[in-house]
Amino acid sequence: MSLEEKFPAYGGRGPGDLRLGIALAIIATIFMGMRVYVRLFMNKFGTTALMWSLAAWLLTTMTQIFGILSVLHGLGNHITLIMKVGELHNFLLFTWITVFFFNLAIPTGKVAVAAFLIEMNGQSNPKIRKSLIAVAVLNIVLNIPQVLMVWFQCTPVTALWDPLQQDKCDHRKSVYYTYFVGAIAALSDIYLAIVPIHMLIPLRIDRKLKWGLSFLMGCGVFAGVAAVVRTWAAKFILSEDSSYGVGILFRWGEVEEWLVLITMSIPPVWPIFRPFTHRFIKSTITGSKRKSYMYNYKQPYSTTAVGDQSPGFPPPRSPGFPPMVTTTISISSAKDGGSTIVPSETGSRVSNERVPHDILHDKSYSTTWVELSDVNPKDSQHQP
Template identity: 75%
Template structure:
């Protein structure tokens, strides 16, 4: 038996909304499981952000569950069909419950992203820290009236899902306020997507890694685009065929909710993907590092890669070894995201072994680039 046979009001935009929500929700849930694993088994960074992310995931999951119930009872389908099959009461009830949890999930997700970026930034940039706190507080404060408006659009409250008492409801104030809050939400998404890029660009790490992480963390701009579209789609609540138009609002609301959770989970789960990136990302000595040359003690040809240069050093004392182990420190104790080059250590023997200063595996950073192989002097 198909869903349409079991739920006669199911149809229109509903099936596509259903598939999109389940697909995005599955991806986000996998990322959340990986975040919990990394927190328990790899490092202790980002506990506050993780707890807020789990809360946002919980509210978003509830939104999706009630959204699915709304779709099965007519969300995304034409109001005439819903009325003809007698599902208008269920459609109204589940739809407004979905809207309520949606108004909880959206600000919680943005607060979780802000908390993560605050922990990532540390005390190194107080301006960014204050701006992130402002974004979090603004989204919480502005969404409180919207939560209340859901239940006070009608007098009495149960008129909200009573098909015979819809004349007692006035949705205009809620819709107009949604325009304002939606604009703030979109601006918040854009800002939260740009800030991590601003943090990564100054870091002197492999260019592929830098732009790759910037791209992945910047995917939050799609949440901002989704916020703009779903804010525009709020007008369909006042439309005669509201159930069909609200399908657009719900679809873009799903994208906004789940994309925020997915994008915020990319940096914390990086340790799980780091071993697979070594073949694509290689570290290199920073251009600001002093460049050394030394002579082979068995010959007069100076060695620096394949280029012959003059050496100011004694052939018996090779220069300090500059290794190229670089990491983005993400431990809470470290404060801010920093580059940690490995220390230089002079060696008296011809055996030159790169030295890695990162030894605490329990507090491993998110990003640790592969060392250059040590080379033995000929």
């Protein structure tokens, strides 16, 4: 028996929404499984971000489950057909439960991304750290009314899913507030996608690796686009054929939810894919000569990309050179000689504390990491 035969209200935009949501859910779940594997067996970085990500995944999964039930009972199909087959009650009930979990999942996902970037950034850039905290707090605070409004649109509350009491409901305030919160969510997604690119661009690492990581980590922009579309689609809640129009809102809502989880999981699972990226990474060694690169901002920040380090120290700065805070991003190697970029919880490193050795041939290195840390301006003065 087909779904159309078992669920007579199933149809319209519903089947497409169903297939897309399940496909994205499978991909996101695989990524989350890899994140847990990396955390348990490969490194100890990102525990807080992982916990937030698991919470977001759980809420998004609940959203998807009730969304599937909504689709089976008419979401995405025309309201007249739903009423004809007597599924209006089930459609309303499952749809509003879906909206409830959606309003919980969206801000949780934003907080999870911010938490990861905060751990990755460490104390290296206080402005970025504060802005990430602000994004997380803003999304939580603004979505609290959104969650509560779902249950206060009708008097009594049970009228929300009662087909005979729909005249006792007023969805306008909820929809108008959705426009505001949706705009904040879209801006948050775009900002959270740009921040990691900002961290990577100044680094003098292999260009393919740099732009590849920048693209993957910047895919969160697509979640921002999805947030814009689903915010626009909220207007269909007030339309006469609401069940059909809300199918658009649901489709772009699930795209936004799952894309946030997928894109935020790309950097943490990088160690798993590192062995397969050797051919895309250019060697920084020419013969027996080892290189070290220093990149300085004009602002009071600099970025040091440390690959295979030279025995000598960086050239001393001239007298009177202003104190500089250094953000160190170290690229270490694993035993098999591959280079990668994975965050670490190690502390601050001063440039003149580098140990001159060939990391590509040091078997003691078993993990790979990236370090983003503050360096005391006084310690940054190198001795000639």
